[in-house]
Amino acid sequence: MATRKRLKKQVYIVLGIIVIIFIVSIVGINKYQEYKYHQTYEYKFLEQGYNANEVKILLNNIEEEKKLIFLLKEEKNSKIINILEEKYYLDKNFYNYIDYMQNNTELDAKEIVRNINIHLNYDFYETKLNTDTSVDTSMLVNKYYTLSNDYEPDDLVNVSQNYAWGDIGSQKVREVAYNAFLDMWNAAHDSGYYLMINSSYRSYADQEAVYENYKKISGESGADKIAARPGSSEHQTGLAIDIFSKTNTNKNTFADTEEAKWLANNAYKYGFILRYPEDKVDITGYSYEAWHYRYVGVDIATYIYKNDITFEEYYAYYIEK
Numbered sequence: 449m450a451t452r453k454r455l456k457k458q459v460y461i462v463l464g465i466i467v468i469i470f471i472v473s474i475v476g477i478n479k480y481q482e483y484k485y486h487q488t489y490e491y492k493f494l495e496q497g498y499n500a501n502e503v504k505i506l507l508n509n510i511e512e513e514k515k516l517i518f519l520l521k522e523e524k525n526s527k528i529i530n531i532l533e534e535k536y537y538l539d540k541n542f543y544n545y546i547d548y549m550q551n552n553t554e555l556d557a558k559e560i561v562r563n564i565n566i567h568l569n570y571d572f573y574e575t576k577l578n579t580d581t582s583v584d585t586s587m588l589v590n591k592y593y594t595l596s597n598d599y600e601p602d603d604l605v606n607v608s609q610n611y612a613w614g615d616i617g618s619q620k621v622r623e624v625a626y627n628a629f630l631d632m633w634n635a636a637h638d639s640g641y642y643l644m645i646n647s648s649y650r651s652y653a654d655q656e657a658v659y660e661n662y663k664k665i666s667g668e669s670g671a672d673k674i675a676a677r678p679g680s681s682e683h684q685t686g687l688a689i690d691i692f693s694k695t696n697t698n699k700n701t702f703a704d705t706e707e708a709k710w711l712a713n714n715a716y717k718y719g720f721i722l723r724y725p726e727d728k729v730d731i732t733g734y735s736y737e738a739w740h741y742r743y744v745g746v747d748i749a750t751y752i753y754k755n756d757i758t759f760e761e762y763y764a765y766y767i768e769k
């Protein structure tokens with residue numbers, strides 16, 4: 449009897465120990481899991497004040513760990529979420545976006561992404577970048593990206609006097625742009641319009657003469673308002689043409705003509721874009737020029753037309769990357 453009792457007692461002790469080990473393990477595992485969770489970025493960003501959805505976007509969009517660590521050191525700012533979700537967000541500009549956002553609190557996410565992508569955080573001509581001519585008809589020339597003084601396209605052709613003013617040889621464009629122009633000219637003609645080219649290829653030296661002349665009269669800031677500095681004119685690419693009509697070559701009134709309206713709505717079908725639109729002056733750095741068209745090819749021109757963006761924005765996202 450005594451042996452059985454002792455055995456029973458021992459069984460209880462063993463069971464008790466098992467129960468204790470079990471409870472300790474459960475608590476331990478829980479504590480460990482809690483500890484592990486506190487080490488996750490999800491927890492850290494929630495603690496920083498981002499909501500669950502924002503945390504999801506942060507973690508889905510940011511791949512590099514050092515960027516997450518960087519953000520954890522910054523104050524919580526939901527605009528970062530909007531930036532990450534912007535259509536033209538470029539990961540290479542991540543730190544620049546954040547820095548620019550913090551210094552320009554009045555700008556929204558779209559403006560932040562756009563301005564950084566196309567260098568609008570710098571003043572015009574403040575930063576000098578070389579135009580990448582290897583991308584051919586997609587090359588960007590503006591107040592940041594400039595052509596060297598010896599850049600000259602090797603496939604310039606003379607514009608027929610049927611479509612341009614001046615002596616033969618005074619108007620030249622690159623062959624690819626000329627062929628596209630002829631198609632466009634015919635389509636316009638079929639609609640009852642007679643287009644005429646007023647200005648086309650200009651060499652670096654030509655542009656220098658134009659700019660220096662304005663500078664003499666109105667000083668540098670005055671000249672900058674009217675003309676591009678040498679190397680910064682799209683006309684040096686041989687892909688830009690100033691198009692007017694046979695009956696109107698007036699820069700002040702051409703915009704209101706039927707020809708200007710036809711061009712604005714149809715040029716993209718032939719690979720041309722209205723390069724300096726009325727509502728994009730702050731982005732392009734150029735006043736509205738209803739006559740200045742730039743050849744970029746049908747695909748790019750169509751995208752730019754349909755999405756209502758500038759060539760600067762397109763270039764930053766799709767060409768330069």
Ligand SMILES: [Zn+2]
Pocket residue numbers: 647683688689690739740741
């Ligand atoms: Zn022009």
